[in-house]
Amino acid sequence: xxxxxxxxxxxxxxxxxxxxxxxxxxxxxxxxxxxxxxxxxxxxxxxxxxxxxxxxxxxxxxxxxxxxxxxxxxxxxxxxxxxxxxxxxxxxxxxxxxxxxxxxxxxxxxxxxxxxxxxxxxxxxxxxxxxxxxxxxxxxxxxxxxxxxxxxxxxxxxxxxxxxxxxxxxxxxxxxxxxxxxxxxxxxxxxxxxxxxxxxxxxxxxxxxxxxxxxxxxxxxxxxxxxxxxxxxxxxxxxxxxxxxxxxxxxxxxxxxxxxxxxxxxxxxxxxxxxxxxxxxxxxxxxxxxxxxxxxxxxxxxxxxxxxxxxxxxxxxxxxxxxxxxxxxxxxxxxxxxxxxxxxxxxxxxxxxxxxxxxxxxxxxxxxxxxxxxxxxxxxxxxxxxxxxxxxxxxxxxxxxxxxxxxxxxxxxxxxxxx
Amino acid sequence: xxxxxxxxxxxxxxxxxxxxxxxxxxxxxxxxxxxxxxxxxxxxxxxxxxxxxxxxxxxxxxxxxxxxxxxxxxxxxxxxxxxxxxxxxxxxxxxxxxxxxxxxxxxxxxxxxxxxxxxxxxxxxxxxxxxxxxxxxxxxxxxxxxxxxxxxxxxxxxxxxxxxxxxxxxxxxxxxxxxxxxxxxxxxxxxxxxxxxxxxxxxxxxxxxxxxxxxxxxxxxxxxxxxxxxxxxxxxxxxxxxxxxxxxxxxxxxxxxxxxxxxxxxxxxxxx
Numbered sequence: 001x002x003x004x005x006x007x008x009x010x011x012x013x014x015x016x017x018x019x020x021x022x023x024x025x026x027x028x029x030x031x032x033x034x035x036x037x038x039x040x041x042x043x044x045x046x047x048x049x050x051x052x053x054x055x056x057x058x059x060x061x062x063x064x065x066x067x068x069x070x071x072x073x074x075x076x077x078x079x080x081x082x083x084x085x086x087x088x089x090x091x092x093x094x095x096x097x098x099x100x101x102x103x104x105x106x107x108x109x110x111x112x113x114x115x116x117x118x119x120x121x122x123x124x125x126x127x128x129x130x131x132x133x134x135x136x137x138x139x140x141x142x143x144x145x146x147x148x149x150x151x152x153x154x155x156x157x158x159x160x161x162x163x164x165x166x167x168x169x170x171x172x173x174x175x176x177x178x179x180x181x182x183x184x185x186x187x188x189x190x191x192x193x194x195x196x197x198x199x200x201x202x203x204x205x206x207x208x209x210x211x212x213x214x215x216x217x218x219x220x221x222x223x224x225x226x227x228x229x230x231x232x233x234x235x236x237x238x239x240x241x242x243x244x245x246x247x248x249x250x251x252x253x254x255x256x257x258x259x260x261x262x263x264x265x266x267x268x269x270x271x272x273x274x275x276x277x278x279x280x281x282x283x284x285x286x287x288x289x290x291x292x293x294x295x296x297x298x299x300x301x302x303x304x305x306x307x308x309x310x311x312x313x314x315x316x317x318x319x320x321x322x323x324x325x326x327x328x329x330x331x332x333x334x335x336x337x338x339x340x341x342x343x344x345x346x347x348x349x350x351x352x353x354x355x356x357x358x359x360x361x362x363x364x365x366x367x368x369x370x371x372x373x374x375x376x377x378x379x380x381x382x383x384x385x386x387x388x389x390x391x392x393x394x395x396x397x398x399x400x401x402x403x404x405x406x407x408x409x410x411x412x413x414x415x416x417x418x419x
Numbered sequence: 420x421x422x423x424x425x426x427x428x429x430x431x432x433x434x435x436x437x438x439x440x441x442x443x444x445x446x447x448x449x450x451x452x453x454x455x456x457x458x459x460x461x462x463x464x465x466x467x468x469x470x471x472x473x474x475x476x477x478x479x480x481x482x483x484x485x486x487x488x489x490x491x492x493x494x495x496x497x498x499x500x501x502x503x504x505x506x507x508x509x510x511x512x513x514x515x516x517x518x519x520x521x522x523x524x525x526x527x528x529x530x531x532x533x534x535x536x537x538x539x540x541x542x543x544x545x546x547x548x549x550x551x552x553x554x555x556x557x558x559x560x561x562x563x564x565x566x567x568x569x570x571x572x573x574x575x576x577x578x579x580x581x582x583x584x585x586x587x588x589x590x591x592x593x594x595x596x597x598x599x600x601x602x603x604x605x606x607x608x609x610x611x612x613x614x615x616x617x618x619x620x621x622x623x624x625x626x627x628x629x630x631x632x633x634x635x636x637x638x639x640x641x642x643x644x645x646x647x648x649x650x651x652x653x654x655x656x657x658x659x660x661x662x663x664x665x666x667x668x669x670x671x672x673x674x675x676x677x678x679x680x681x682x683x684x685x686x687x688x689x690x691x
Contacts, residue, residue, distance in 0.1 A: 157448075157584070161587065172586070175573070175586055175589070176591060176592050177591060177593050178590075178592075178593035178594045270656070273592065273593065296577050306580070313584060
């Protein structure tokens, strides 16, 4: 197959090295032409993210190419070669296919199942296509990898469960409210955590954000950031009936949101569902508030439990994903093997037609004496004899490529006919 | 006869859909539920054809006799559930609706050989209207109860803060509550009209709107409870857990009373 994948990721290389490699975004534009200048490299795709560098290429000579690709990478980082050598991994042929499938399906990611890597891989492929550095093999391989990623996403739960606290909160909110469009949120305390959660919620289409903070200036600042509405800290109970989700994260020593406050607000609320998220330590919301009908209270530990459980689920789902990848690697191998049958058949036909043409030319002295129509008939006769002879061998080759992993017929035909 | 064959085919497809829905619950995947929804739709189409062919064969809308009534009940449940799928994404709710449909269909199929022809007294469009409207209302209440059960389960799961994959599989509380509400909102007036049609017909046949018949009493009681529930929802603003619990209780009471009434009380309403 002559496929080589060389690279490093967050598991093999420390941050300093990945940093120094800096083969990120803009540099790929420069890297691709440089890769193609290596004599052994026929096709190449270069994927560079903050967590990994992967160079996938079709090469003519494996050993030579690996050396060339390595020196290409050493050239990028301006780092100690011995140190780099330890971080690099090299995969060949089907191993390379498998690795690429795992990367694209996010099995190799730092947060397993995260969705960004697929987009990054598509971008890397698009750049390679723009630079015309892909051919039959890498085109097919890339598309197959995208397909595998999609299969893994839909057939396993690997990407299904939230693995960060703020995302877990968003997922829960969706299970309470269905759609978050038009829902409004109250942030009590404008810290980093609540900002992150607010960002997630906004991305889900949350309508309005109210922000209450002890320092009013900070509330105003964050309100400007999210196009929200600052609320004076001691007046937040007044907006409670208007909101659907409350995220509390103040540094207050005691409960600032009591059961009575929630009960009162709920009575005045038209839409009687309330999701309370308490990410403050010590807690901001009286746990008793969670006992009220249609009020759901989650604190930081509850959310962390959800996240931990989800991590476990992802691990078991990963085994299923590995099975899918194994199947797909086999499927890709089949395609590739069939690919090598096709050139064999083309070469075989070419050789036969060459022989016919040659013999016709050798006999041209007496063929020339015949009528044009008779000459055509003889040509047609020769061609049909060749076709009849080749018919069964070609069927055999095609069948073999479909049924078997190894291709002795292809090898035999190539040897027998000196193709 | 064609109608009965189609009915049996529909029953098998309903069963298949229930099994696939079960698989969705068991495997904690939404995907099979989506497929099961398609199966249920197929079953509904076949079921509809079975109705039409029976209608054509009998010359009147088939609404008298236990078989026809139960079959119609199941049909309304399936149709209502699928129609609600257009508005809300609650595919997995089918896992609760489809077994109920299957049980009703199986009971109906046992009665297949039973009395089909109705007595002369039961002919007339008023009777048909009475039966179809009441059954539609009650079938909608059955769907509301399924949504109510699922609401209570999901509510409990979210409250207990443990099992993550089931929470993810189950529909959102808002959607389940909306289904519960919509079924109540449409079922109640239909049942009301059905009862009215029945009482007008009773006036014609028996000379009085009201006979103190056990079935009439129980139905009116349930009607009153539903009226109360709808009032609480629309005016007082009941929602979520309380509304789900009530709709479930009232429906259980209605079903229980109807069955007990049929078994232990003399009823003039004993046509099916």
